[in-house]
Amino acid sequence: MKFNSAHARSWVIVWLAAIILLMAVVFSGCGAGNPFPTGSFERGALFKEQEKYPEAVSSLEAFVRHNPTDTLAAEAQFLKGESYMDMEEYPLAIVEFQILAKDYPTSPRVEDAMFQQGKAYFLQVGRVERDITGAHEARLHFLKFSQLYPQSEHMDEVITTMQDISDLMTLKRLEQAQVFHQLHKPNAVVMILGEVLKNEANSRLLDRVYWERGQAAEIVLKLDLAVEMYETLVRDYPESEYRDDAADALRELNKYFDEEDE
DSSP, rough: OOOOOHHHHHHHHHOOOOOOOOHHHHHHHHHTTTOOOOOOOOHHHHHHHOOOOOHHHHHHHHHHHTTSTTTTTTHHHHHHHHHHHHHHHHHHHHHHHHHHHHHOOTTTTHHHHHHHHHHHHTTTTTSSTTHHHHHHHHHHHHHHHHHTTTTOOTTHHHHHHHHHHHHHHHHHHHHHHHHHHHHTHHHHHHHHHHHHHHHHHTTTTHHHHHHHHHHHHTTOEEEEEHHHHHHHHHOOOOOOOTHHHHHHHHHHHHHHHHHHOO
């Protein structure tokens, strides 16, 4: 079979195309999917967009280290902190956001960094049985944020997160009260839950607090206090799962007081 020059050129073109395609596959698998040069802001930003967070952190860190006065340095620092947030490395994220506020105090990203820092404090708490120091830090941090940026676009989320913090604090105290209940120390339960009502007014768990404090108050014969707890629960929490029980308990106590008066 004979080949003319046109056929030869066609085979060369096909062969070259196959080589190029093979090289593209090989290099894309080796991380060549980022076309921006090493040390550039764009390289780190693209890695973050691609959810390649360790690579993003490394690239953004290199950019900031070599270009600390660049107009994009604060943005790179912020994206570095966000990359740690995406990796759930909250203590490292906190440090990065702190660095941004310290090194670039006039950047508009300081407000966002401070907000994210508060979220990182809270997110590192985890389950209620773990240490909740981070929740205390988050609360103090968001109180400061609210004072500095009262008109912030983040304020709605700040308010919601503050409620979540209050719920966590309340749940922790309810668990402590349950331990004292099992130890047959109802006075301690009354005291602990009284502190919750004083300190956690924003919690969404207060109906349970009123109910359990009323129950403990009955046990120690602080009946006026029990009535107060039940009345508040019935009046202020009509949708509560504890409302009907509180109403029944209140009727029983009112019967007792009526009999005492007779």
